[in-house]
Amino acid sequence: MNQLFDIKTNILFGQDAIEQLDTIGMKKVILVTDASMVKFGLTRPIEKALEKRKIPFQIFDKVLPDPSLDIVLEGMAQVIDYKPDTLIALGGGSSIDSAKAMVYFDLKMQAKILGDGNLQKKTLIAIPTTSGTGSEVTCYSVITDRKNNRKIPLMDTIMVPDYAILDAGFTKTLPPKVIADSGMDVLTHAMEAYVSPKGTAFSRAMARESIILVRDHLKKMFHDASVDLHREKMHLASCLGGLAFEKSSLGLNHGMAHSLGAHFHLAHGRCNAILLPYIIKFNAGFSGFATEDPEVIRKYAEIAELFGYMDGSDQDKVRGLISTIEQYNEEMGIPKTISQAGVDKETFRSQLSSLVVTALNDGCTPGNPVKVKMEDVIKIYLNAYA
Numbered sequence: 001m002n003q004l005f006d007i008k009t010n011i012l013f014g015q016d017a018i019e020q021l022d023t024i025g026m027k028k029v030i031l032v033t034d035a036s037m038v039k040f041g042l043t044r045p046i047e048k049a050l051e052k053r054k055i056p057f058q059i060f061d062k063v064l065p066d067p068s069l070d071i072v073l074e075g076m077a078q079v080i081d082y083k084p085d086t087l088i089a090l091g092g093g094s095s096i097d098s099a100k101a102m103v104y105f106d107l108k109m110q111a112k113i114l115g116d117g118n119l120q121k122k123t124l125i126a127i128p129t130t131s132g133t134g135s136e137v138t139c140y141s142v143i144t145d146r147k148n149n150r151k152i153p154l155m156d157t158i159m160v161p162d163y164a165i166l167d168a169g170f171t172k173t174l175p176p177k178v179i180a181d182s183g184m185d186v187l188t189h190a191m192e193a194y195v196s197p198k199g200t201a202f203s204r205a206m207a208r209e210s211i212i213l214v215r216d217h218l219k220k221m222f223h224d225a226s227v228d229l230h231r232e233k234m235h236l237a238s239c240l241g242g243l244a245f246e247k248s249s250l251g252l253n254h255g256m257a258h259s260l261g262a263h264f265h266l267a268h269g270r271c272n273a274i275l276l277p278y279i280i281k282f283n284a285g286f287s288g289f290a291t292e293d294p295e296v297i298r299k300y301a302e303i304a305e306l307f308g309y310m311d312g313s314d315q316d317k318v319r320g321l322i323s324t325i326e327q328y329n330e331e332m333g334i335p336k337t338i339s340q341a342g343v344d345k346e347t348f349r350s351q352l353s354s355l356v357v358t359a360l361n362d363g364c365t366p367g368n369p370v371k372v373k374m375e376d377v378i379k380i381y382l383n384a385y386a
């Protein structure tokens with residue numbers, strides 16, 4: 001089978017990477033961000049760079065967490081009115097996803113009006129301010145349709161950012177809770193990509209490096225975010241994790257975490273972190289699950305070896321990996337169970353069937369290396385709740 005591995009995004013990184021914004025050609029810009037970025041001055045380096053080059057720009061700062069279709073359409077109205085050739089997205093996954101959706105809808109609208117000829121895609125520059133989503137290099141965007149209470153997952157290569165600027169100066173003020181949740185999201189991306197049946201030598205190399213960087217820097221960044229080295233390395237880990245899953249797939253962990261987060265309004269990374277030990281137990285055929293697959297166990301064992309588990313059988317190594325993940329969660333104050341995360345028993349029980357159906361229908365779930373049945377998802381949620 002012929003295969004292709006290409007990276008569409010130009011990745012600009014290193015200390016003070018934001019200075020490389022000067023090397024990107026652009027004529028007119030809308031900066032897509034949220035109000036807190038403006039308030040705390042994080043937009044200033046970009047504004048200064050554009051002012052220095054006399055590039056006209058406007059700011060759209062109405063992005064909120066879980067960006068809604070309404071916000072994207074409001075941004076689109078500004079795009080239509082101002083006619084920029086470039087969008088710069090500054091923020092976490094929400095700002096980057098919003099700008100991606102604007103690029104997507106803009107191109108669809110042009111196609112409707114002009115047909116297929118003369119379409120002009122806006123240049124998209126993504127500047128992440130958390131180390132977590134990897135959205136700066138992926139073709140995915142998730143928009144919320146609040147009127148109909150549903151998520152709109154968009155997937156199209158036209159949304160892959162043209163440039164990603166990885167400047168860890170933007171992550172200096174992240175609170176420890178966000179570092180913990182988003183860091184465990186990175187680890188989940190890399191691990192799901194590593195065991196993905198769609199993985200290749202290239203995607204696994206990126207996932208592996210991402211895992212090594214998380215191993216060496218996440219807890220250190222959590223305990224002291226003032227150290228540049230740890231923030232820089234976690235920014236690289238996040239981007240590498242994004243590249244790895246973009247070129248393979250995510251899996252059941254993300255399918256169940258998306259559903260959990262949507263039902264109980266828990267942070268995405270936190271949901272992944274809580275579920276991760278339980279998902280590995282399922283995929284490895286532990287805890288009474290009869291899904292043992294030596295190839296999958298071997299891949300988890302290879303990850304375990306990165307954490308120092310060199311002795312014993314592959315099963316022994318995977319048990320070690322699970323205990324390491326539990327230790328990471330504990331050290332960073334992440335709850336061990338869904339109940340400890342504050343979901344009361346009555347509410348959980350009453351929403352369990354909806355939780356399970358949503359997880360099974362999630363776009364990430366089919367990417368899991370082990371096929372999953374409804375009773376498996378019920379059991380995993382119940383194990384993770386207790």
Ligand SMILES: [Fe+2]
Nearest residue numbers: 133185189268
């Ligand atoms: Fe994620």
